[in-house]
Amino acid sequence: MSAIRMKLGYESPTMALSCLFIDHYMNACPPVYALIYIYSLRRLSEGEVLTMKETAEHFKVWETEVCAAWRHWEDAGIVLIEGTAPDMAVTFLPPEQWGKPEQGGKKEKTVKTVKPVLSPERPNYNAKELELYKDNSTEVERLFKHAEKTLGLVKYTDLNMVFGLYDWLRLPIDVIEYLLTYCADKNIRNLNYIESCALDWYDNGIRTVSEAEEYTQTFFGEYRDILQAMGQRIDYPTPIIKKHIDKWRKEWNIPLNLIFEACERSEGISMVKSRLKHMNTTIEAWHKAGFTKIDEVRAADEAFAKAKDTLKAPARVVKPRASRFANFTQRKNDYAHFEQLQRDYIIKELQG
Numbered sequence: 001m002s003a004i005r006m007k008l009g010y011e012s013p014t015m016a017l018s019c020l021f022i023d024h025y026m027n028a029c030p031p032v033y034a035l036i037y038i039y040s041l042r043r044l045s046e047g048e049v050l051t052m053k054e055t056a057e058h059f060k061v062w063e064t065e066v067c068a069a070w071r072h073w074e075d076a077g078i079v080l081i082e083g084t085a086p087d088m089a090v091t092f093l094p095p096e097q098w099g100k101p102e103q104g105g106k107k108e109k110t111v112k113t114v115k116p117v118l119s120p121e122r123p124n125y126n127a128k129e130l131e132l133y134k135d136n137s138t139e140v141e142r143l144f145k146h147a148e149k150t151l152g153l154v155k156y157t158d159l160n161m162v163f164g165l166y167d168w169l170r171l172p173i174d175v176i177e178y179l180l181t182y183c184a185d186k187n188i189r190n191l192n193y194i195e196s197c198a199l200d201w202y203d204n205g206i207r208t209v210s211e212a213e214e215y216t217q218t219f220f221g222e223y224r225d226i227l228q229a230m231g232q233r234i235d236y237p238t239p240i241i242k243k244h245i246d247k248w249r250k251e252w253n254i255p256l257n258l259i260f261e262a263c264e265r266s267e268g269i270s271m272v273k274s275r276l277k278h279m280n281t282t283i284e285a286w287h288k289a290g291f292t293k294i295d296e297v298r299a300a301d302e303a304f305a306k307a308k309d310t311l312k313a314p315a316r317v318v319k320p321r322a323s324r325f326a327n328f329t330q331r332k333n334d335y336a337h338f339e340q341l342q343r344d345y346i347i348k349e350l351q352g
Contacts (some may be wrong), residue, residue: 017041018095025076032059033069037078041092062133064123064167122164122195127156130163139173140166146177150184153191161191169202178209182216186236193239222249222256229263230275244276252287257294259283 017038026034036055043050052063059066070090073079078098082089125133133140140163147153147162165176179201183194206212223237226245237245248254262279269275291297 018098020095020098021078025078029072029076030069032061032065033072035059036066036069037073040090044092062167064170068170122161122168125160125163125167130156130159133163133167143173143176147180150180151189158191161195165195165198169198171198171202172207174209175201175206175212178212182212183236188236190239196239196242225256226259226263229260230272231267232272241272241276244280247280248283252283253292254283254287255292258286258291258297261294261297262286 021037036059039058040050040055052066055066056063067088070079070081070088074081074090078093078095080091080093082091134144135141143162143166144159147159151158153159153162162176162180165171165179166173171179176198179194179198183189183197188194201212201215204215206215220236223242223245227234227237227241230241232241245259248259259279262282265282266275266278269278286297289296289300291300
């Protein structure tokens with residue numbers, strides 16, 4: 001990783017550690033976060049440049065742990081961060097800008113902070129790094145064993161993704177174990193899909209097993225109900241179905257009964273992709289019209305049907321076209337009589 005560009009927001013010939021930090025901030029964070037702050041402040045006071053790797057090696061922690069520490073201090077309002085890892089710039093703020101502390105170590109922030117964000121992509125850990133993390137952490141070792149037991153994930157690429165859920169997304173080990181168990185029970189083994197579920201949990205603030213259980217029973221229950229309405233015999237949506245359902249429910253706030261109505265109106269379409277397209281077109285029209293109740297949809301259907309009947313033209317009566325042959329009188333010939341005359345003539349010739 002590249003160096004963290006740091007600078008003091010004030011001039012100080014010596015290192016000055018504020019009592020405010022000691023009294024109200026050190027007791028409200030993991031100890032290593034406080035050590036990283038103090039160590040970096042000490043090094044910066046002498047004009048030195050720090051890197052993620054150097055700080056991590058000094059405290060024998062992962063580089064992502066160092067990044068998490070700076071995100072914590074940014075959220076606390078005592079540093080400012082520009083950019084994301086690995087290209088991150090940290091500025092130490094003077095204590096007078098930290099805000100007034102309140103009871104319990106909380107404070108009234110006077111500096112606007114930025115919500116912590118993830119690096120755009122999951123880091124790519126090499127096999128040696130994964131082995132090192134496993135050997136130095138009983139939690140990581142337990143996680144890898146659980147991944148192998150539940151989903152048979154033993155390859156380097158598999159464990160790379162699993163470790164990223166812990167190191168990159170910062171999800172607790174027990175939450176990741178619950179996710180892997182849930183996916184195994186539903187026979188979900190697509191790694192990209194498992195990672196997308198973990199990202200969804202991260203975005204929705206899932207940090208405990210109880211929160212994960214509640215989330216799967218409620219929101220995932222909606223997935224299951226919609227899948228059943230679509231005639232899909234699966235408990236968990238495929239990525240393309242999930243993408244559509246998330247759009248309908250999260251972006252457009254479409255009620256479930258309207259989605260079920262769209263399912264009914266697309267029953268005759270067997271292909272999933274074509275059916276989703278039909279449903280999305282229908283639901284999008286309702287969304288643009290502002291419909292939130294089934295009565296509004298049916299009232300619109302009736303109004304459309306009446307307007308269609310009103311505009312329907314009467315049936316045309318087609319009259320026969322005039323023709324120059326219209327007054328022609330057909331001849332009435334007796335062909336049987338002609339045949340009889342011919343036979344009589346032949347017989348007479350033979351007798352003569």
